[in-house]
Amino acid sequence: MKRRLKILTFLILLMLSFRSSPAQENGREILRQSQALVNGKSNKGKMTMTIVRPTWTREVSMESWSVGEEYYLILVTAPARDKGSVFMKREKEMWNWMPSIGRMIKIPPSMMAQSWMGSDFTNDDLMKGSSMVDDYVQKIVGEEQISGVTCWKIEMIPLSTSAVVWGKVVIWIAKGKFWQMKVEYYDEDLSKINTMFCDKITRFNDRELPARLTIVPQDKPGNKTIIEFPAQEFDIPLNVGFFTQQKMKSIRPGD
């Protein structure tokens, strides 16, 4: 009996030690959990991006399907000029299908650094070309309040071996909720280029997430890019077999 109690105590202690393990205080682990929340195992959604400049605005709408960070498919639904264009990412490779000319174009990595249709996003941000978790070294540098939410402040420096666009990224992640509330992007000279703010926390089937991201470039008053997610579904039955060139050609809005 005593022996059984001893084992039980040991097991409870073991469980407790797992629950309060230093993993949660580890920047890499926090970011991994946050990315898992944003990406889900799989995801399908609609997205509208508005590019705001002092004298004009432009809007791009798309539907996307993804499995983790490695498999993406994006169908452009507006503006009319680009409607029907499809982008697909499979691990390190990317293609663009242009239905009007019936051509499949392989996108080389250098093209990923191009800004997405004139926005403050690069192709790399959009297609998650680099992994926030694997291509950077993360470090918790403090705790701060963002829009009334207590956040971990995590500094991320790219690994010298990874081909990422940024020189440094600082991210504020809501404690316990894992929402990415604010992100600052720095270039190789460590001057700040963009700041991203997230708000409109919304319930999408099984989870709560910010439904609006606003990217504000540094030193460019009146400029911003807003991304809104009118619909999102997570952990849907979707596997990597979905991401094929055949699917790029046959995908239609609402699929």
Place this chain on the structure above:
Amino acid sequence: MILSQSYRYNFLKFRSLIFVLLIALANLTVNGQEKQGKISVKGFVEGMATMLNGAFFPQWGNLEEVKNRIDWEWNPSKKLTFKVGMRNNLTFGGIMSEYYPYLSDFQSRDDGFMDLTFTVAKNSGYHLYTNFDRALMNYTSGKYEVTLGRQRINWGINMVWTPNDLFNSFNYLDFDYVERPGSDAVRFQYYTGPASSFDVAAKLDHKRKLTAAALYRFNRWDWDFQLLSGVMAQDFVVGGGWSGQIKGAGFNGEGSYFRSYENFADSTGQFVFTTALNYTLSNSLFLQAGALFNSKGTTGPAGWGNMFIRELDISAKNFTKARYSIFGHISYPITPLLKGDCSVMYNPSDDSAVLAPSLELSATQSLDLLLAAQFFGGGKGTEYGEYGTYWFLRLKYSF
């Protein structure tokens, strides 16, 4: 005689009216039909003014074009798709009436097995015509796909010259018709993997000449490769191409070897090969350079002798009459709404070239304004020597 002429005139007038009404109706229904059922519609309306002068046109001349394109797609089921692409074009202007009243004959010529190009109205000074460049049915079952009808079969990889594009090669300088004509063909595709497929297609053209070929596309070491073999008009063809990257730069190439099958023993083959490199800098400046080799090409003056360089009879075998061609391209978003672009094609043997700069402005969400030019230079009889200067101004509304 007079009676039949006036009858014919009235008939033409009546037919024109019906066509104009149909075109108007087709465009009006666009917004109404968009989300209904499974029919989707998209297209554009544009106006383009061209000013040109050169050896063929000693005085500045102008050509005006109004173009409308509508693409319908109907998906009655997950497996079945119908597509129709219609173009309604009006051409007029001084060049046509003064120098080239036969432009309408050229425009109304349909190179397909089916004649789907119809003149609605014309005289020596204008031409209004309708052309269907897509009219197809596609049936998909699992990894199999069959497409029947007028369709674009695009096997090219390169952005400028495409020796693997056996079904419908294009003239790079004809920038205002990127969709390209379709082929009247039957096509069978089988997808062997996420980025690999087997493709067999056969088409007949207006001369009842057969082009039939098989293409195998595959992916190794994160590169795309393709191999093809078949017949194109009177030639046997074997070819292949690749698209990959070296240190972030895009690197592609494609080549085809053609040899007449009618007198295979007596003829020597023709090898056409192109390769290109492209790189995008972090400030979005895009750079591209390429070259083309044509084993049957000349190292002497390589002029075509045509009045309009946009209207050359180009095929996968004949992009140019030159042995060697060089291409350079640079593009840069000057502002997010204004894109600058400049390309150059150079024939090093006869020392002639064309420089093609352009500026494209996104005026509103769906309205684009393009200002472009083509400056040709070189001696008499050279590839680019006699075309002078072209200026283009285009306003394009997409829906």
